[in-house]
Amino acid sequence: MPPVQEPLPFEDLPEMPPMSPWCQRWQAGRHSWRHVRDGGFNSRHYRVNVIPDEEPAKSFVLAHHYSRSYPAVKVQFGLYNVLGSQRKLCGVAVFGVPVSTAVLTRPLPHLQPYTQAVECSRFVLLDACPGNAESWFLARCFEALLSDGVRGVVSFADPVPRRTSSGVLVMPGHVGTIYAATNAVYTGRATARTVKLLPDGTVFHARTAQKIRRQEQGHEYAVAQLVALGAQRPCPGSDPALWLREALTAVGARNVRNRGAHRFVFRLGRTRREREEIELGLPAVRPYPKLPDPEPAAARTALRHARFLAHRPERAPLESP
CATH class of the missing domain: 3.40.630.30 (Gcn5-related N-acetyltransferase (GNAT))
Known part of the structure; x- marks a missing residue:
């Protein structure tokens, strides 16, 4: 998968x-x-x-x-x-x-x-x-x-x-x-790296996300953190990775590029x-x-591309030039 x-x-x-x-x-x-x-x-x-x-x-x-x-x-x-x-x-x-x-x-x-x-x-x-x-x-x-x-x-x-x-x-x-x-x-x-920020400005660490995806020890606390911010509780048997995706979107998390x-x-x-x-x-x-540090041109291009992909409607057809 x-x-x-x-x-x-x-x-x-x-x-x-x-x-x-x-x-x-x-x-x-x-x-x-x-x-x-x-x-x-x-x-x-x-x-x-x-x-x-x-x-x-x-x-x-x-x-x-x-x-x-x-x-x-x-x-x-x-x-x-x-x-x-x-x-x-x-x-x-x-x-x-x-x-x-x-x-x-x-x-x-x-x-x-x-x-x-x-x-x-x-x-x-x-x-x-x-x-x-x-x-x-x-x-x-x-x-x-x-x-x-x-x-x-x-x-x-x-x-x-x-x-x-x-x-x-x-x-x-x-x-x-x-x-x-x-x-x-x-x-x-x-x-x-790319850092995920929650609405209050605190970092949602990659290790925390990994605990949820893999259902490792301590994932309950991480889930409760997102639920307290407005995410729906995960249903029994649901895919943890899919739930995490929806939860981060629901609470208004953002990606911040960090060099x-x-x-x-x-x-x-x-x-x-x-x-x-x-x-x-x-x-x-x-x-x-x-x-x-001066920002390299390649990094600016990659960032613009990432923003385009993040805001492009799903399954939207690509128009030819």
């Missing part, structure tokens, strides 16, 4: 410049900015600790991060403001397990994935954190990871903005300020020599990218 494709509309959104002197902050899912020259950070007022129980970190990320999701975790750290009588959680860094080992083994082929190499999958600081807080926070996280045997961290910056179906900006796109400030190695873009997130790699070590001894599986690209 041929694969079922969802006839969803395509969007092509302009990318955020990947480098900027501004640092991103979050509060209840809304972004704000701090300029690097603002400063004001005093390390005596802050502490960084491992968060042993997942719940506090998960609740913090779900409350403040635009994705409203929490990844598979290896270790999570909290940034605490200790000025005054109360200890307040004002930032969370999550180092976790990506869906595929290739996310780690391609850039760091000689490190054991999930033990010596991990992904920085969430990094969230509140509005109250002053400028330059993130580089200090990240450095303390790296010190703790290194003492636990981690030698490499991979992180991604997605420059494509996300909007709700009504046009409200949910995420303006990531900028790489923190990567330049902490001397990460830029290794180019991840694989280009690949920017990939950054941190090599951890106590000295520069220790860091440089870690071999990269991908070439380092210098200097850091500062502007969005």
Whole structure:
């Protein structure tokens, strides 16, 4: 049986410049900015600790991060403001397990994935954190990871903005300020892909869709997510792939073209020599990218063709020129 494709509309959104002197902050899912020259950070007022129980970190990320999701975790750290009588959680860094080992083994082929190499999958600081807080926070996280045997961290910056179906900006796109400030190695873009966005601007991941099509563990939660947005419940015995196609169309999902997130790699070590001894599986690209990549003509042609196919009436006869 041929694969079922969802006839969803395509969007092509302009990318955020990947480098900027501004640092991103979050509060209840809304972004704000701090300029690097603002400063004001005093390390005596802050502490960084491992968060042993997942719940506090998960609740913090779900409350403040635009994705409203929490990844598979290896270790999570909290940034605490200790000025005054109360200890307040004002930032969370999550180092976790990506869906595929290739996310780690391609850039760091000689490190054991999930033990010596991990992904920085969430990094969230509140509005109250002053400028330059993130580089200090990240450095303390790296010190703790290194003492636990981690030698490499991979992180991604997605420059494509996300909007709700009504046009409200949910995420303006990531900028790489923190990567330049902490001397990460830029290794180019991840694989280009098409991302499905739900009406609220959140991503409906390909892995989630696969769970529904194959009826794998966890597909019930994914189905409930679409039903809550207005899709009909699947009938017993119905084809899961066909149901998914109809459900995504019914809730108003859209396809967004993504030319690949920017990939950054941190090599951890106590000295520069220790860091440089870690071999990269991908070439380092210098200097850091500062502007969005120019869009090739072939990509524009492919996008126009995809839009034509997506909006062409089914079984409409093709007219000869």
